[in-house]
Amino acid sequence: MMRKLKKAAKARGERLHHSLAQDIGARILKGEFAPGALLPNEAEWCDAYGVSRTAVREAIKMLAAKGLIVSRPKIGSRVQPRDSWNLLDRDVLAWYWATSDQHRFLANVQEMREILEPEAAALAALNHTAPQLAEIDAAYRGMVEAPTIADWNVSDVKFHLAILGAAGNELLVPLGFLIESALSNMFAFTATHNTDMRKALPLHEAILNAIRRRNPQAARRASRILLADTNSVIGRSRKPAARRAAGRKR
Amino acid sequence: MMRKLKKAAKARGERLHHSLAQDIGARILKGEFAPGALLPNEAEWCDAYGVSRTAVREAIKMLAAKGLIVSRPKIGSRVQPRDSWNLLDRDVLAWYWATSDQHRFLANVQEMREILEPEAAALAALNHTAPQLAEIDAAYRGMVEAPTIADWNVSDVKFHLAILGAAGNELLVPLGFLIESALSNMFAFTATHNTDMRKALPLHEAILNAIRRRNPQAARRASRILLADTNSVIGRSRKPAARRAAGRKR
DNA sequence: ATTGCCTTTTTATAATACAAATGAATCGGG
DNA sequence: CCCGATTCATTTGTATTATAAAAAGGCAAT
Numbered sequence: 001m002m003r004k005l006k007k008a009a010k011a012r013g014e015r016l017h018h019s020l021a022q023d024i025g026a027r028i029l030k031g032e033f034a035p036g037a038l039l040p041n042e043a044e045w046c047d048a049y050g051v052s053r054t055a056v057r058e059a060i061k062m063l064a065a066k067g068l069i070v071s072r073p074k075i076g077s078r079v080q081p082r083d084s085w086n087l088l089d090r091d092v093l094a095w096y097w098a099t100s101d102q103h104r105f106l107a108n109v110q111e112m113r114e115i116l117e118p119e120a121a122a123l124a125a126l127n128h129t130a131p132q133l134a135e136i137d138a139a140y141r142g143m144v145e146a147p148t149i150a151d152w153n154v155s156d157v158k159f160h161l162a163i164l165g166a167a168g169n170e171l172l173v174p175l176g177f178l179i180e181s182a183l184s185n186m187f188a189f190t191a192t193h194n195t196d197m198r199k200a201l202p203l204h205e206a207i208l209n210a211i212r213r214r215n216p217q218a219a220r221r222a223s224r225i226l227l228a229d230t231n232s233v234i235g236r237s238r239k240p241a242a243r244r245a246a247g248r249k250r
Numbered sequence: 251m252m253r254k255l256k257k258a259a260k261a262r263g264e265r266l267h268h269s270l271a272q273d274i275g276a277r278i279l280k281g282e283f284a285p286g287a288l289l290p291n292e293a294e295w296c297d298a299y300g301v302s303r304t305a306v307r308e309a310i311k312m313l314a315a316k317g318l319i320v321s322r323p324k325i326g327s328r329v330q331p332r333d334s335w336n337l338l339d340r341d342v343l344a345w346y347w348a349t350s351d352q353h354r355f356l357a358n359v360q361e362m363r364e365i366l367e368p369e370a371a372a373l374a375a376l377n378h379t380a381p382q383l384a385e386i387d388a389a390y391r392g393m394v395e396a397p398t399i400a401d402w403n404v405s406d407v408k409f410h411l412a413i414l415g416a417a418g419n420e421l422l423v424p425l426g427f428l429i430e431s432a433l434s435n436m437f438a439f440t441a442t443h444n445t446d447m448r449k450a451l452p453l454h455e456a457i458l459n460a461i462r463r464r465n466p467q468a469a470r471r472a473s474r475i476l477l478a479d480t481n482s483v484i485g486r487s488r489k490p491a492a493r494r495a496a497g498r499k500r
Numbered sequence: 501a502t503t504g505c506c507t508t509t510t511t512a513t514a515a516t517a518c519a520a521a522t523g524a525a526t527c528g529g530g
Numbered sequence: 531c532c533c534g535a536t537t538c539a540t541t542t543g544t545a546t547t548a549t550a551a552a553a554a555g556g557c558a559a560t
Contacts, residue, residue, distance in 0.1 A: 015512065017311065041541060052514040054304075057542085058311045061267065065315035067340075073521040073542040087424040088338035090317075108419045115369045123361075169358045174337040175425075265543065291510060302545040307511085323511040323552040 005049050016051055020059035028068055028079055029095040039077040066092055090181050097185050109182050114227050120167040121207055121223040122216035127168035136162040140208050199229060255299050266301055270309035278318055278329055279345040289327040316342055340431050347435050359432050364477050370417040371457055371473040372466035377418035386412040390458050409454060
């Protein structure tokens with residue numbers, strides 16, 4: 001490793017401390033340093049990567065800010081228990097994604113969408129303001145008129161984020177961004193998602209119209225159908241948990 | 251401000267850079283530095299707080315790791331647009347909570363619980379493993395035998411977190427921690443929540459039994475009733491959005 | 501007017517010194 | 531021999547200084 005980091009940082013236009021944080025963070029999530037374990041001390045990091053203590057310390061502070069480690073004098077930097085890792089952080093999620101069972105992770109993300117988006121659509125039907133509705137409408141028209149698949153995807157994401165924004169719950173918005181960023185890590189998704197835009201488009205229209213008519217039940221229903229449809233494309237059974245629960249007691 | 255920071259840090263057993271990050275972060279969320287605005291440069295921070303550049307830089311790196319700011323040479327540190335703030339971070343959420351309309355924020359948190367927990371309970375009914383069920387059961391018994399209200403609350407939180415853990419979706423767990431930490435910021439909640447433990451206890455038992463019997467519908471239903479009950483105690487109408495939507499078109 | 505080169509400001513990195521915290525070893529008293 | 535206080539050593543925390551790199555803004559030449 002070592003010297004390569006400096007060149008990699010320069011090549012990607014990243015600062016040293018940022019690259020260091022990325023590298024160390026990824027190594028922690030990869031399991032190279034287990035929770036409770038003691039990391040190498042600052043001098044060793046300097047030596048291993050050939051950088052100054054300043055850069056190392058700033059990287060460590062970034063990881064501490066994400067809940068991965070804590071530093072104490074004389075002790076060193078210790079990896080925190082997984083519970084205090086901020087898994088809802090973009091970086092941490094990306095590191096996690098890179099080392100997890102990707103199929104299962106994708107299923108989890110999709111499951112989160114199934115939980116959140118229908119309710120968000122229903123709330124949006126109740127709570128949306130005029131500009132928020134216009135934003136959803138604009139995204140929908142962007143999908144209709146999309147010249148390429150890539151454009152369609154961009155508008156698709158905007159559509160769903162706009163609905164989360166219109167739901168009137170500030171916590172839903174960052175969750176939406178998180179899910180979006182998680183999905184954007186999975187090219188496989190975007191590649192297969194829109195093989196049947198022709199099916200998806202009327203469903204999006206149904207959601208839009210239900211929100212416009214302030215009909216939460218209809219919005220929720222249409223959103224559920226759309227997500228179920230997405231599932232079939234992804235190749236995930238509607239109840240992936242059913243398998244695990246097969247050996248149930250009663 | 252200035253000199254006081256050092257004493258405050260020492261009194262709370264915090265490091266300087268940590269206290270600095272807390273203070274600057276809170277000021278950003280308070281709106282003292284708007285998104286897009288340029289922060290004072292490092293020298294000015296050193297001067298204002300009477301600390302070294304090292305401490306300032308480490309604090310800045312922590313805030314950058316939480317998505318609040320970005321630093322670039324010759325430019326300085328600029329406050330990021332709200333969209334890239336990591337609102338799902340414990341600290342950021344706490345800063346936000348301190349400056350927001352607290353009643354509305356509490357309503358949002360409760361709304362998130364209503365979205366997440368019934369579905370989590372249903373998933374837990376399908377997916378739970380034996381040790382996970384035992385954990386839920388232990389938390390329930392902790393509630394039954396709780397000698398004081400404080401003990402009851404501890405077990406209550408454990409109960410709900412255990413259900414999220416048993417749902418088999420890794421993203422639900424950190425969300426649960428986040429909601430818990432948000433709620434723990436609001437003493438008002440814990441103070442009023444358990445005025446009628448007698449009502450809440452059988453509902454918890456119903457959820458536990460539904461999960462044990464692997465009956466997702468029953469688990470979801472019981473969870474919904476429990477949350478609706480909590481709402482009435484909190485003094486929030488079941489559909490707070492209904493007011494805003496009163497002037498609807500159809 | 502546009503292009504490319506300076507200048508200058510600010511962060512980025514490095515190097516060094518000392519302070520503070522704390523686990524471990526050591527010493528002293530019982 | 532055991533126990534407690536003390537000292538010691540190690541590691542992070544903070545401060546200071548120096549230098550490098552980035553980039554906006556001005557300057558000049560074409």
